[in-house]
Amino acid sequence: MIESQLQAALRVSESRYRRLFETAQDGILLLNAETAQIEDVNPFLIELLGYSHAEFLGKKVWEIGAFKDTALNIDAFVELRSKRYIRYDDLPLETRNGRRISVEFVSNLYDCAGVNVIQCNIRDNTKRHLAEIALRATARALQMLSESNVALLRATSEPTLFAEYCRIAVETGFYRMAWIGFAEEGGQKLVRPVAYFGEEDGYLTLAGITWDDSASGSGPVGTALRTGLVQLVEDIAVAAGMAPWRSAALAHGYHSMIALPFRFADGTMACLSLYGATRDVWSAPEKKLLQEISADLAFGINALRTAIAKTHYQEGLRVSLEQTIQVIADTVEERxxxxxxxxxxxxxxxxxxxxxxxxxxxxxxxxxxxxxxxxxxxxxxxxxxxxxxxxxxxxxxxxxxxxxxxxxxxxxxxxxxxxxxxxxxxxxxxxxxxxxxxxxxxxxxxxxxxxxxxxxxxxxxxxxxxxxxxxxxxxxxxxxxxxxxxxxxxxxxxxxxxxxxxxxxxxxx
CATH class of the missing domain: 1.10.3210.10 (Hypothetical protein af1432)
Structure with missing residues (x-):
């Protein structure tokens, strides 16, 4: 009678655990503590990463595509067996369909009825991670905007102002390279570089960028100048529009870019292009601030050209800073x-x-x-x-x-x-x-x-x-x-x- 009751209680307990395992809103992996092979995976993780149940079973964590090239390797397994616990607050993963996510990964080794078991809990914190990245990027953009505004007020010539904007983008914004190009009229519609700063090393000479409808005008810069719209490239390695320049860009350490077009009072167009050293997700606040920077540059050049009183412009800068502060506040609260x-x-x-x-x-x-x-x-x-x-x-x-x-x-x-x-x-x-x-x-x-x-x-x-x-x-x-x-x-x-x-x-x- 007692044995029958114990077995019934055990079945209830197992049923409850299975229900928790299958309905949990965090990913769960169960591993063999001796071989590191995956013995079970819950539906949430299958849905999150896009791999089937069968594709998980029998494999080691680092053999699953989403976990390759992460900190989860055989050394981490050895550390887990020694310390019985490891944790990563922001582990970057890539789902089967190529989406990049950030997770909190906590793994424990514990005894279960005399057998060592490894349980890995995986929580998707992509939204929080992106909010933190956006906040840091927005803070950098605020500093760029402030320094650029100072440069505008001190500017005495266009070349020095263009050069200063590029320098600020690299030294304060931490971009790998920045350049400004003018859209030239005429048959070839060339984009003529007028200033750059950072790791350029001949890239612009080789690039031969235009803003016509040809292949050399189909990239982010040419498209931005033709349409007047900001162009974003989160990953140069896969972006179709970067095909003519991909090899050279990657060789120079460029992995992302943003092209910010702006128009002068006489109708001519120019573009401020910033190249990042890592793949990037451009947040709306960061994009907005960078657009303000390019718009301020156009306004500053027009002011130089038309000798508008700097006192009027200073009030415009003050309004810009106030708007930027609100963007910062909104981004802080998202986190x-x-x-x-x-x-x-x-x-x-x-x-x-x-x-x-x-x-x-x-x-x-x-x-x-x-x-x-x-x-x-x-x-x-x-x-x-x-x-x-x-x-x-x-x-x-x-x-x-x-x-x-x-x-x-x-x-x-x-x-x-x-x-x-x-x-x-x-x-x-x-x-x-x-x-x-x-x-x-x-x-x-x-x-x-x-x-x-x-x-x-x-x-x-x-x-x-x-x-x-x-x-x-x-x-x-x-x-x-x-x-x-x-x-x-x-x-x-x-x-x-x-x-x-x-x-x-x-x-x-």
Whole structure:
């Protein structure tokens, strides 16, 4: 009787495991711990990678096409058998149909009824990975835009401006090569290089690029000039339009490119072309910023040619920087769903407090922009810490405390008309010196940073966080009241309390 019950319980347990195995929304591989051969694979992984169940069975992981040329080789298997655990946070794979994805790969070796078994859990984190790549690329593009704008304001001639744009693209944007070409009229419709920087080594001389309908005009540059549309090449090795130049491009270390056409006031066309050292996925924010750079170049050349007053152009640059800041903010929030909208709400509250304190419109404008990207430095914090569903350990919190300094380092060389980098750097400082990263106190703190500090705390406490539910507005206002004049500036706290309690201000959802 007891044996019969045990067998029934065992069958129920096996049935539950099989149901979990087959319905899991993560990929699962079961391996023989002695031979490394795959003994089972769940439906999710079959669907994700595009290989059949039969194609997995009996093979070693590194023999499956999707895992070839990755860290998962025989050395990793030996390490797993020794340590009984390996983990890769961003393992690049390629599905059967050629789609590139990024996965979190965790493998454990454990004993199951006296037999060693290896279980590999594979989670598709492609969306998060691409968001992180997009954020880094967007941050680089922001720096490029800032430096390019400075170059425009200092420019005295077209050749030096073209050369400076190409230099900035390579040295700040980390492209392998950049060049600018003019679309010449006439029978051959040649694209004449006027400037380049980086690893060119004769490539442009050999390329013979045109913008007509011939084979030499069918590439990204020629197409961009004919259509006026940006052309993207994510992988030069396979792009059909790069066939005439593929061998030379790959030999020069070019693996991706973007062609950005722009038009001068007289109707003539030119193209800024950037070549990447790796295969690339061009995000919408990065593409938008690069288009702004090429558009600014065209505007700058037209300004040089027509002697438009630089003061008018400076206002245009300011608007461009403000738009860029919003793109950065949107990209940051794509990476961390738990704080989606946090920066926007903090910016609204900061601006309202600043207005209550009587700050000028110009200072409020700068504070609003700084608050909109005050958590930019979280790009340097592992996503697992940002989204951890419980309180951080001391070590994890130590890493989190680095984000104001990281944000400052990203923005410190961007030429804003407001001290945005310093405001961001100081938003976790406190007037008694108990804050971070530098323990600044009193008059060493910008007023804008002190306003941002109060707004950040109020919004964070009133909203949901990964490790707790929202504490509510009353608790948030009580917190800043208790610390009024101790860690938070008294006037700032008083202004914050007035706008909520007397003026009916609410934090948007």
């Amino acid at each position: 961390d769903a738990y704080t989606a909208g946090h920066q926007r709400r903090v910016a609204q509250l900061s601006s309202r407090i600043a207005g209550e304190l009587g700050l000028s419109t110009e200072r409020i404008r700068g504070l609003h922009l700084a608050a909109t990207i005050h958590d930019l430095g979280k790009i340097g914090i592992p996503a697992e810490i940002l989204t951890k569903p419980r309180r951080l350990s001391a070590m994890e919190f130590g890493l989190m405390k680095e984000h104001p300094q990281i944000g400052y380092e990203i923005l410190k060389n961007v030429d804003f008309p407001w001290p945005i980098a310093r405001i961001i750097q100081q938003h976790h400082e406190r007037i008694d010196g108990s804050g971070y990263p530098d323990g600044l106190a009193g008059d060493a703190l910008l007023l804008e940073s002190q306003i941002l500090a109060v707004a950040d705390v109020v919004e964070a406490m009133a909203s949901h966080r990964p490790y707790r539910a929202a504490l509510g507005l009353d608790a948030a206002l009580k917190e800043v009241s208790v610390h009024r004049g101790i860690t938070f500036d008294s006037a700032v706290v008083d202004a914050c309390l007035r706008i909520f309690r007397e003026q009916g201000f609410t934090i948007d959802a």
